[in-house]
Amino acid sequence: MPTIKKTKTLLFSAILTSSTLLSQAHNVSEGYVKPTDPLVVQNLEQWQDLKFGLFMHWGTYSQWGIVESWSLCPEDESWTQRKPEHGTSYDEYVRNYENLQTTFNPKHFDPQKWADAVKKAGMKYVVFTTKHHDGFAMFDTKQSDYKITSSKTPFSKNPKADVAKEIFNTFRKEGFKIGAYFSKPDWHSDDYWWPYFPPKDRNVNYDPKKYPERWNRFKKFTFNQLDEITSHYGKIDILWLDGGWVRPFHTIDPNIEWQRTIKVEQDIDMDKIGTMARKNQPGIIIVDRTVSGKWENYVTPEQSVPEKALSIPWESCITMGDSFSYVPNDHYKSSQKIIETLVKIISGGGNYLMNIAPGPDGDYDAVVYDRLKEISAWMEKNQSAVFAxxxxxxxxxxxxxxxxxxxxxxxxxxxxxxxxxxxxxxxxxxxxxxxxxxxxxxxxxxxxxxxxxxxxxxxxxxxxxxxxxxxxxxxxxxxx
Known part of the structure; x- marks a missing residue:
């Protein structure tokens, strides 16, 4: 998150004024390729029955209570301003941000508590951020030591240290479909943001065509991490890939502002990744978001709801609070607003992926549980009009x-x-x-x-x- 500038700290209107705006933002006006694999078609049909899902952005950044990852990106300083106490220079800020790994210890982490609460509220699938753009892995990757299971991270000593595994196993046991969010760009990787050059924006900071060996290393690194997620973490139903600027250059839509910032080829070889993921997880839904084609099995408007019904599978990802990441004293939407949003989404044929961000202690704010309890009471009476x-x-x-x-x-x-x-x-x-x-x-x-x-x-x-x-x-x- 996000693929559109400023979607993290600014609260967008819940309704787009026209489906044209959605097309401009997410390339859904043309280019959608309907899956033909029978297992994928079946999985997608089942997913469309679920209607209501849980999104969770969680990482070391929760300790500072800031927007996830984006304060590292020079292009977005205007809306993710760095606080002086976190570093007086960019280099110092990055060092301090990455040093959050050494203090991350969410001792109250209890995925069963989350699963119980959201299941009663009618949520039926979960999408968890295994790795955001900052590159910190919330799973036990063997490709990097910048991860929650590293000895540098205090929580690594906890028996539940591999939080992705714990979340997936717990929610799967409760009957949820499992979705793994994964960022294609990795701003911690020297093969994406090469220290030889300063980063200028969200994109790779060198020309992959001029330095193919470095780019090939990054492709291999990305492939290997996705292989780990899809082969070592039980059944995965959805692979939710973010960072749509990592894409073949020929797929760029010059009419979309953020895509005009892409100046170099960033082909990550989705055919190779997708084929591997489907081999590891037959029938897995792949969401290469904003990159129209056979690997974008459904489209993902962000912080918005299209005004008209769409004829293709879609899902609005919208925050319960104002931010995707944990922010102290966040303003959480009322239960009435959440139900209204759910109704608008399902009437247009979509799914509602509601984001709830855990705090640095590993739990939700108390108000979140209040909202979920209120939604549960409504859902108990009205679920037959919502699901399937x-x-x-x-x-x-x-x-x-x-x-x-x-x-x-x-x-x-x-x-x-x-x-x-x-x-x-x-x-x-x-x-x-x-x-x-x-x-x-x-x-x-x-x-x-x-x-x-x-x-x-x-x-x-x-x-x-x-x-x-x-x-x-x-x-x-x-x-x-």
């Missing part, structure tokens, strides 16, 4: 959002009111597709009988007094 559903025309009509069961026999209508704390109106009138012939209607979370009538292409529902029990949204389920 697909988008359904008209998708979104005023305050109403639609999903359908995969067999087409059930239509779910969500009513939102974003202007205030949600209160269910006494009466709701909404559109239904002409071909849909309702036979029964119920409001989820209400036991009383509901009066309703169909008039042409609309349905009018009168809600009983116990509608006051409903929170965040009213969910109407109609069967034909």
């Amino acid at each position: 559903t697909r988008s359904s025309a008209p998708y979104h009509d005023g305050s109403f959002y639609y999903t359908r069961s995969k067999d087409g026999h059930t239509l779910n209508i969500f009513h939102l009111d974003e202007k205030s704390e949600y209160h269910t109106p006494a009466e709701l009138t909404f559109f239904v597709p002409e071909a849909f012939k309702p036979k029964s209607l119920k409001v989820l979370g209400i036991s009383s009988k509901v009066q309703w009538k169909k008039n042409g292409s609309t349905i009018q529902v009168r809600l009983p007094a116990d509608r006051s029990k409903l929170q965040y949204a009213t969910v109407i389920q109609i069967r034909q």
Whole structure:
């Protein structure tokens, strides 16, 4: 994270004004290649049923409570300003940042506590940052000593030191699909940011065509780390590759601002990586994000929700707080806002990957557990309208959002009111597709009988007094 400038510290609007903006940011207007491998197709279909996933950005940077990795990057000084107490020069800052390895000791790390809380809230898959752009590995790589299991890291003495392994094993045991986030660029590697040259921006700081031996070493290093993740960490369902500037030069879209900064060839050989990953993990979904083609099995709008339904698999990655990384006193979104965002995403056919960042002690903020408990109560009543559903025309009509069961026999209508704390109106009138012939209607979370009538292409529902029990949204389920 991120592929678009400033997405880390600035809170973007949750709604893009048009699908064109999404296309510009994530290359989804053209170039999507539908997978043909039957196991990948099956995995992707199952993943689309899950709807709600957990994203976790976690690393040594949590100790400073700063944006992950990006303060190392000269191009982004304007929005990730380095604090003087962390270093008065760039070189000193980098040394101090990398020295955070020697104090990282998250003694309260308990992945079972996380899994229990998010599972109750309806999350069904997890994507964990095995390595971010700073190069610090949260897994036991043999390719580098810049890792959580190094003897330089105090937590290495803990029996749960290989946190990626612990997280994957724990969440897998609870029935989650497992996703491994991995940064293709590595700003700690001398073969990506060669100390001979100063780094100028996020890109490799030398020309790989002029120094092919160095670039080939970096390719081998990247391949070997991804081989480790996909062969030594149990079943991995998703390989979520970030750092889309590491890409073949011919794939650059000059209409996208951050891609115009790429001045040299950075072909990492995704065919070789993807083939290896699929050999190690048959059916694995590969997300080479922002690089359209056969290795971007779904697209990933960041901190935003497309206004219209997309015809290809997609997932919005959005923070529960304002930041992807842990920041003290972060502003966490309300449960109502989270539910509203989930409804908008699933009505457009997407998945919601919500990021929660652990702190330096290895736990979430207390407010996170409060939010998850509140979401759990809503999900317990309304999950049948959320999971294993697909988008359904008209998708979104005023305050109403639609999903359908995969067999087409059930239509779910969500009513939102974003202007205030949600209160269910006494009466709701909404559109239904002409071909849909309702036979029964119920409001989820209400036991009383509901009066309703169909008039042409609309349905009018009168809600009983116990509608006051409903929170965040009213969910109407109609069967034909």
